[in-house]
Amino acid sequence: MYQLNERQKQAVETISGAVLVLAGAGSGKTRVLTERVAYLINGKNVAPWQILAITFTNKAAQEMKERIAGVVSADMRDMWISTFHAMCVRMLRRYADSLGYTKNFLIYDTDDTLRLLKKILERMGLKENKSYSDRYIKNLISKYKNDNTTLDFAQYAEERNPFVADHAGEIFDEYTQELHKQNAMDFDDLLLNTLTLLETVDEARIYYQNKFHYIMVDEYQDTNMVQYKLIKILSGGYGNIFVVGDDDQSIYAFRGANIRNILEFEKDFPGAAVIRLEQNYRSDKKILDVANCVIKNNEGRKGKTLWSNIDDGEKPVLYTAGSEYEEAETIAREIQRLSDEGTRYADMAILYRIHTLSRILEEKLRLYAVPYRIYGGISFYERKEIKDMIAYLNIIANPAADLQLLRIINTPKRAIGMAKIDALARAAEYGGMSILEVMQKAEALLSDKALIKKAKEFYEMYERMCENAEELTVHELLERAYEISGYKKMLEEEQTPEAEARMENIAELINSAYTYDEEEEASLEGFLQNIALITDLDSMDDKGGVTLMTMHAAKGLEFDTVFIAGMDEAIFPSQRAIDEDNIEEERRLCYVAVTRAKRKLYMLHSNMRTLYGRTQPSVRSRFLDEIDDSLLNEIGKKKPVISAKQPASASERKGLFSGGFGFQKKAVPQKVSGDYKIGTIVEHKTFGRGKVKSIAGEGDSRVAVVDFYEAGEKKMFLAFASLKILK
């Protein structure tokens, strides 16, 4: 491993006071963080329990733990290396009662939160009101909590969206009350309540301020207002606060991150040292030039210029395609070529702004037999089957967990529908008891015969699940619930690839429970209390395919070769960002995407694109225009060319990279295609099949007269018509 450079060394050894390290992409910030911990412990005799290191994801925390363990011999179990949320849970479990919760409070994840809000909105009769969608309200509440303003929610909401002013306050109050009644906190409450704890409970504040002599925060540009305040208080004892971040990589404003935290660090912590890490050890100089060219157009930034000693690669490529099909095919073909040259699939990635672009990419990768893996979408613990199984565990551990019970009361199907659920819930409300209790005493409490029967059946099943539960390990309980509930049978009978995947996921869950059971003090309660915070069980196992992911998901990763697809206006930057004038964050995203590449970078744009069912001419991204022409190897058509659903012409498919790039080695099956000519048989979605009678015009305005067999003669702009060429 290389020697630390001067700046890195300075960052490692400046241990007292406030320090801001502006660490550009690939500048070795993780290295600095681990070396610094090692320096504190080995060199300065700091005890591990006096150190607090905070990350954003479990994965990052895990990685840091492993790397520190490699360079430090001291016992690290006493050192706090965790995410913000895990840290808060730890503090709250200790002091929960001083905030009016019990120590075993529940953590509501996104899904639980949405369910609860749905219930409240329905109760208030706002279900059909489009202004009050559950997702929107959830985001608004989350933003409100993250911002930590002095406004109350009703005011906050009204400022942002007058259409929601009437009921915002009431919804929020209901939501808060309901959570508290359930002894539950949502993700944002974890942070917010910890802040309240530290602000109002002297004992807790003094304890932690004295405990943590050295505090370190990774990815500081992603912190929100509450997180900033937490850090501010926690470092109030010794004042040794060390944050690492890159304002140019702040891409999470939409979920509450506030870039002001990093921009104003020196104001927030007067006398702070600022260290810039600008030497990049990852990318070729030519790639960094592109990144610098783009990011320098941002106004609100600290200012950094990345440089690199590596300079033996090729110029980044800008490829202009005629259609998204051609774009995808170009990528697939080039990947195939690079693979033949010896680049491993796992060292290549395709990045895009929106998930929807992955579909066509997938299609073409399959066509060219390129192995790939798609990341994103739902994470392991958000999957339905996993949440269902967890719900079963939850009701075993806590019979009063109504929300969890409702989740699985009719999964698998038990003929307990809306009407029956309603009746049960009402009886529970009326009797002041849980729904399970109602089912237990069904005969005494209910009158409907069919309902009593169902309730008894369910309760008997539940009892079998709970039988000597205390003596069983978590994975045993899971296996039993899986069987007894009929969930296993349901999936087995489905006989679809989806059900197959679900079964594999549940097997994976049981497996992770098994691992947990090995721990000391393993208990069902312990397992459930931590599970809401775990998310990346499906961590990146490289099975060796090309990686497809959003640019957001790619932050922190690196690849030898990176393709950025869909560099079109309205996609990247997104239409929303253009409308709301949020271009700077998009530009930072572009910077992140570009700097993922180590040796080769391809940026692609298409002159024509079908998105959400509409085929439209597409203009190249403004970010591409910001790059000096001399830095890029431009390939492909400059002028928009007409293309229907298939790549335009046979001559184009042969040598897409006509400048000497990728000729095709493998024969690949192709669908019939060709250019529009008089006599071409075409198909239109509504008009059906027809024959081209004449063509006039040029470029975008090329018009064809088509004689449809059934609909008769129609004049069509080829650029918009979305005609399928049959012959």
Place this chain on the structure above:
DNA sequence: TACGTTAGGATTTTT
């Protein structure tokens, strides 16, 4: 209650 049809909506995502 379950299933088929239709209308509307469609970024980015961790905990």
Place this chain on the structure above:
DNA sequence: TCCTAACGTA
């Protein structure tokens, strides 16, 4: 275009 959620019907 495609997916989901909500609605109406057997």
